Amino acid sequence: MKQKRFTYVIPIMIVVMAVALWMLNEEYSNIQLGIRLLISIGASLLSGVISYFLFPENEEKKSR
Numbered sequence: 001m002k003q004k005r006f007t008y009v010i011p012i013m014i015v016v017m018a019v020a021l022w023m024l025n026e027e028y029s030n031i032q033l034g035i036r037l038l039i040s041i042g043a044s045l046l047s048g049v050i051s052y053f054l055f056p057e058n059e060e061k062k063s064r
Helices: 002-027 033-054 059-063
Strands: none
Touching: 002 033
């Protein structure tokens, strides 16, 4: 059942990291690239943890 959760969590993490990098490159280009990468990785991990717990594990059992 946990495989179903990860089909949503991983794409969310990728999208958040891409958007965070894009936003940081546009608005805060004076910050070093390493720091921007750390910020976007942190945002990606945080969104992954949040989405892991927000998506229900057993959708079929709850709907019946």
